Amino acid sequence: MIILFLCTNILLCGLYVLxxxxxxxxxxxxxxxxxxxxxKKVYKSYKEIEFIDNLVKEYNDIKTLNPTGADIDLYILRRIRKDYIGHFKxxxxxxxxxxxxxxxxxxLAxxxxxxxxxxxxxVHLGINVGIVLFMVIFAIFTDITAYKSEVMIIVKDYIINQYSLESTTNKLNETNKKLSIENRHLKESLVLKSQTINKQQELIEELEEIVDIDKMYKTNKLNVS
Incomplete structure (x- = not known):
């Protein structure tokens, strides 16, 4: 029985570390x-950013539908718990x-x-105590709970602050691009209109010259008569 306890804890310790x-x-x-x-400067495959990309988009969809009831902490935690590590949830x-x-x-108890x-x-008890002590020390040094909280804060900060700023900046950039295109089209239109007016003016001047020549011709003809 004692050996069984010892072997079980060794296996469990290995499983815990894994x-x-x-x-x-x-x-x-x-x-x-x-x-x-x-x-923005780093190449990224969709697989690398799939989780955070879906997280941001889904949260913003929820926030759009329910602005007051969108709990960011609860949402991130729920999405993480639904995610998979390899084949395991x-x-x-x-x-x-x-x-x-x-x-x-x-x-051990x-x-x-x-x-x-x-x-x-x-000796068997000492080994078992050592195994459990190793597990406790390993848990303290890895501190997955703190790491999890840190990552959640980073995700939360990005979604609430950075993403909103990026979205606003992108919208402003898109608006500026549209305005720039419209201004360019407007300038091109003005240039075309100006060219058309100039051509019309030239045509008018040519017509006036023709009229003047015609008048002169008629006047000369009358004088000759």
Missing amino acids: MVNMLGAYFKHLHNSIIIYTN YSFIENSSKKVQMLMLVI IHTILYFIQGSNI
Whole structure:
């Protein structure tokens, strides 16, 4: 039984480390995708920015439909929990890592109780304590909860502040482009009208010259007569 507890905790510890690393890699990827998404000079594939791109668009759609009831924190958290890490749902990995932690502590507690009741091998208990202690230290140093909060703050800041500013800037740029095009067309139109007026003026002058010549011809003809 003691060996079973020990082997189980070794396996659970390995599983816990794996799941925490998966969560850490997920948030690192999410963080990098935000950096890539906001950097206009960097080439980005849709796969790299898919999550943040969908997140921004969907949140803005929700905000448009329900401006007062759009809770950004709840929305980001819900979207993260619905996302996948490989073939596994994020919520499954996160919940499982917490359950593994608790299970390891429960096994250690049972092992400790059996040690005092049955007087089992203290070496086995020491190894089990070491495994659980390693798990606790690993959890403290990785601190996935803090990393998760940090990434959520970055995402929230981008959606609320930077994205709004970028959207406004883009709209202003589009408006300026439209105005520039309209001004160019207007200038071209004015130039064409000016050219038309000049041609008409030239034509009028030519007609006036013809009329003057005709008058002179008639006058000369009358004088000759």
